[in-house]
Amino acid sequence: MLPLTAAQAVTFITAAGAPDPGPAMGQTIVVDFDNPNAPGYSFTGGLAITSGTTGSAAAPAGDMTSYGYVSSALTPNSATLSTPNLRSISFYWGSIDTYNSLDVLGAGGVTLLTITGSMLPPANGDQGAGITNRRVFITAGAGEVITGLTFTSTGVAYEFDDIAASAVPEPATWAMLIAGFGMVGFASRRRKVTRVLN
Structure with a gap:
């Protein structure tokens, strides 16, 4: 794996693979272009979908x-x-080609990080080599969230597939988790008190 960091707290690493080495632990495939996107995931712009190799x-x-x-x-x-x-x-x-670029978007659509093909050498478009076919893992820093990705090509094409993600827990989920920990603590404390009285 090749570690790289952004100027801000968003980080990314890559794993070479032909075929795809797969998502990270805790991530779920949300877009695979063979099935409907997961709820909350949608594309705008010049997206094309194909299979095999085309012109x-x-x-x-x-x-x-x-x-x-x-x-x-x-x-x-x-x-x-x-x-x-x-x-x-x-x-x-x-x-991967040098003319491909990815913007990682944060709250309000601000660009948190830009990754270009030239950052992943040799970026020569080789269709069969693991070094030029990679899974890119992007992680938000403390206090940040990822809200989207913009894929851009100024050349023949930028190909991508099997997008996987892990969501930030909703406030209600955090509240339930904290309440659960509180109940476990209360039950544990109550057991100790009961033992002392017996």
Whole structure:
């Protein structure tokens, strides 16, 4: 794995793989282009979906299913995935090229991090090599959330698939968790008191 960090607290690492090494522990596939997107995940912009290798895009290594891509041949040449508030997100980046870029979006749509193909050498578009077909794992820093990804290509294509994520727990979930810990503590304390009285 190749560790890299952003100027802000968002971090990313990658894992080479042909085929896809798969999502991180605790992440669930939310977009795979073969099934409906998970609730709360939607694309806008110039997204195209295909399978196999076409004149516009090359299948990510080992991928026999549908995948998404953006291209300079499409208008616009980018697509944005909007998400719920996320702690982490990952996706399989196929045949990485220098002309591909990814913006990681935070609260209010602000760009938290930009990852370019040239940051993942050799970025030569090789469709079969593990080094140019990678799963990218992105994690929000303390006090940050990930709210989307923008995929952009100024060349032939930027291929991606199997987007997986782990959401930030909702306040109600945190409240239930804290209440549960409180009840366990109360029951434990009550047992100790009961033993002393017997």
